[in-house]
Amino acid sequence: MSESPVGKEQLRTWDRRYVWHPFTQMAEYEPMIIERAAGCTLVDVDGREFLDGVSSLWCNVHGHRHPKLDAAIRRQLDKVAHVTSLGQSNPTTITLARRLVEIAPKGLEHVFFSDDGATSVEVALKMAFQYWHQCKQPKPEKTAYVALGDAYHGDTLGSVSVGGVERFHAMFRPLLFDVLRLATPNSYRPPAGVPVNGVLEHCLGELEELLRQRHEQIAALVMEPLVQGAAGMVMHPRGYLRGVRHLTRRYGVLLIADEVAVGMGRTGKMFACEHEQVVPDLLCLAKGLTGGYLPLAATLATDEIYGAFLGEYAEGRTFFHGHTYGGNPLGAAVALATLDVFLEEQTLSRLQPKIARLGEHLARLAELPEVGDARQCGLIGAVELVRDKATKEPFPWEKKRGIRVCEHVLGRGVWIRPLGNVLVIMPPLAVSLGELDRICEAVEAAILATLS
Numbered sequence: 001m002s003e004s005p006v007g008k009e010q011l012r013t014w015d016r017r018y019v020w021h022p023f024t025q026m027a028e029y030e031p032m033i034i035e036r037a038a039g040c041t042l043v044d045v046d047g048r049e050f051l052d053g054v055s056s057l058w059c060n061v062h063g064h065r066h067p068k069l070d071a072a073i074r075r076q077l078d079k080v081a082h083v084t085s086l087g088q089s090n091p092t093t094i095t096l097a098r099r100l101v102e103i104a105p106k107g108l109e110h111v112f113f114s115d116d117g118a119t120s121v122e123v124a125l126k127m128a129f130q131y132w133h134q135c136k137q138p139k140p141e142k143t144a145y146v147a148l149g150d151a152y153h154g155d156t157l158g159s160v161s162v163g164g165v166e167r168f169h170a171m172f173r174p175l176l177f178d179v180l181r182l183a184t185p186n187s188y189r190p191p192a193g194v195p196v197n198g199v200l201e202h203c204l205g206e207l208e209e210l211l212r213q214r215h216e217q218i219a220a221l222v223m224e225p226l227v228q229g230a231a232g233m234v235m236h237p238r239g240y241l242r243g244v245r246h247l248t249r250r251y252g253v254l255l256i257a258d259e260v261a262v263g264m265g266r267t268g269k270m271f272a273c274e275h276e277q278v279v280p281d282l283l284c285l286a287k288g289l290t291g292g293y294l295p296l297a298a299t300l301a302t303d304e305i306y307g308a309f310l311g312e313y314a315e316g317r318t319f320f321h322g323h324t325y326g327g328n329p330l331g332a333a334v335a336l337a338t339l340d341v342f343l344e345e346q347t348l349s350r351l352q353p354k355i356a357r358l359g360e361h362l363a364r365l366a367e368l369p370e371v372g373d374a375r376q377c378g379l380i381g382a383v384e385l386v387r388d389k390a391t392k393e394p395f396p397w398e399k400k401r402g403i404r405v406c407e408h409v410l411g412r413g414v415w416i417r418p419l420g421n422v423l424v425i426m427p428p429l430a431v432s433l434g435e436l437d438r439i440c441e442a443v444e445a446a447i448l449a450t451l452s
Contacts, residue, residue: 118154
């Protein structure tokens with residue numbers, strides 16, 4: 001016997017009572033319960049419609065309820081829903097691995113599947129560590145990691161260790177390993193004493209000095225290419241990624257590219273590394289890999305790294321790491337469909353007018369009072385709110401300036417989430433020009449309506 005339908009108020013009560021939401025102060029939580037969605041539109045239990053202005057946390061690519069993605073999951077359900085990757089495999093996951101190698105930067109030849117972005121980074125950190133113990137010329141003293149200021153790579157202990165967002169991670173410091181931290185290459189808020197046009201030279205110089213002194217102890221550098229997401233959508237100066245790759249190769253340090261947020265077309269190319277013709281040693285993917293449908297992550301590795309793990313069982317060279325749902329066939333099926341839709345709908349080429357339109361809106365938003373900076377990389381937009389445009393003085397975190405704007409935007413039928421004082425505009429790649437206009441116009445109206 002099926003249960004009676006649950007009323008809206010009962011759901012809200014249960015949501016407050018039983019569900020512990022991430023990155024949410026539950027004492028202040030007000031339920032927003034999404035019942036269904038289609039395309040770029042979310043519909044809540046009251047029937048209200050909202051444009052999805054942040055791709056359901058940066059992961060939806062081709063829109064909600066895309067018929068080809070829905071069909072792919074249904075077809076896979078008629079075969080098998082789950083096959084472990086520990087000692088077994090399945091045709092769908094095998095095919096996805098091959099497709100990823102075909103489209104990834106040349107040289108990444110092997111795919112390790114896990115569950116989400118944090119685990120894909122955790123995998124890469126452990127692979128890098130073990131690699132230096134087992135490569136042709138072992139260097140077991142290489143145990144340190146380099147990461148950027150304000151970095152975010154997930155919430156497992158390893159990924160938090162290389163993260164650098166103080167507000168997220170300060171509580172857990174006693175549990176973390178030490179990391180060599182570099183200044184954030186932020187052209188809007190440069191390192192102290194560095195002019196805006198000197199950020200690239202300064203930050204690469206800082207990295208080179210660190211590598212010169214410590215390369216014998218450093219296993220890998222981990223970074224988000226082009227854009228540091230949770231840092232506030234910090235856009236790196238052009239040439240920084242290429243410079244990092246050059247220096248890490250020169251000093252024998254592995255490069256881990258965390259493309260969990262910036263991969264799968266977000267920057268205008270399938271992978272952010274393509275913009276500067278960079279091939280990392282390890283590449284981390286998740287979020288948009290399945291079009292935002294199901295949890296699936298991948299860590300791609302070079303032949304050099306993969307080869308260091310091969311040998312007789314008794315040698316103990318195996319990578320002893322795994323996840324129950326790593327490489328799950330349902331996730332792999334919708335990931336394959338996502339790649340198919342990229343080709344069939346020419347998603348990347350059709351993205352260019354949308355990127356240009358977003359740029360036009362951001363240029364206008366940059367002129368508003370309390371907007372210190374409006375920046376863009378592909379279909380990623382960020383609007384930074386400041387108390388003083390001239391000095392770039394930020395609003396205090398507790399003033400909830402970004403939250404207030406987003407609440408007003410919600411009243412205009414658009415859903416976005418802030419990163420502190422930074423408003424993020426990151427809709428599905430399938431967004432129409434008209435929908436993009438509505439999102440940006442709602443943001444503009446909300447900023448003006450909530451001026452301090």
